Amino acid sequence: MRILLAEDDSSIAEGICASLHHGGHAVDHAARGNLADAALRDYEYDLLVLDLGLPALDGSEVLRRLRDRGTSMPVLVVTARDGLAERIRVLDLGADDYLVKPFELAEFEARVRALLRRASSQGKPELQLGRLRVDLPGHRAWIEQTPLDLTAREFGLLEALALRADRVTSRAQLVAALCNWDQELTDNGLDIAIHRLRRKLRDSGTSVRTIRGLGYLLEEVNEARITSS
Template sequence: MRILIAEDDTAIAAGVAATLRHGGHAVDTVEDGARADTALHDAPYDMLVLDLGLPRMDGADVLQRLRGRGGEMPVLVITAREGLRERVRVLDLGADDYLVKPFALDEFNARVRALLRRMASKGVPELRIGRLRVDLPGHRAWIDEEALDLTAREFGVLAALAMRVGRLTSRAQLVESLCSWDQELTDNGLDIAIHRLRRKLRGCGTGVRTIRGLGYMLEEEACG
């Protein structure tokens, strides 16, 4: 999953980014509301972690503009602003959850997992494609009851394809979902991840099909 953090406190941003990257997510960070608004307009994200007290544009305005454009990604607000009235206001603007600083990273991670689970599997705890089961927020996958041993990049490819099962996913979409601004993914690196994922899925009845010149598709394979 690719996550944007909009937070002007560099220590908090660094800590939150580190814990998300440790969980296998691609993470970008911005320090003001104007840059957050531009990033959300220009790049596809799966989730926004948003501070309210941002310079140049308040976080509430960023949120309102995001929802006004039809953006449906989950938004977790982290802020020092307390009080029931403020929480109600932000939730009414379109936030999905609200966390008051200071907070424990364990609680932050739990809330992120819950929001991503709700978004990615639309209320279903796991995605199931034939014998393959994928827990998107938990970064786990199984064939029947046997856990798959996947690297973070391999799981990222699987997650991106599983969220669009039966539909085409372009190479550009895969790269966008796997990389943050300060990372690069070469064509060779993507090809290696897809090759290794195919090998680990072999025999389970679900595979990655190449649509030459267009991209890839996760689908159940025909028998016989």
């Protein structure tokens, strides 16, 4: 999943980015509030990790503007401001969770998983299509009881498609889900990832169908179609 980290402390940002990358997420980092606000307007994210004490634009204002635009993206506030009144104020502004610095990365990672689980699967721990089961926050997938051996890129691709299993996902949306600002994915690289994912899903009762001119659709198919594809 793609996450925006808004944090001006470089050492904290480095640790959080490393943790999120290790969890298989694409991460963009904004060190100023105005940059975070602009990124939230221009890109689609699955989660915002937000410090309150940002330069140029306070984190509270970033959050207020986000909610005023009607965006329901989950927001995890990480801040040194630990007063009860401040927590209540920020939660009332629309934050979904609040973590006080300093914190253990293990707790941070657990809160990220919980927020992504709620947002991506409406509280369900898994998504299922055909014989394919996908644990989004756990970055695991199975065909019935057999684990799928997927690379981080292949799982990211499956994740992006599974979250939109009822609608077409464009190539631009796939690229955005798989890359952060510091990465590039060529058309050939995306085609290779799709080809490899299709091969691994062959016995799952699902297929990645190309919708010419629009994108791709993860759908349940019968055995005859899987065999002939």
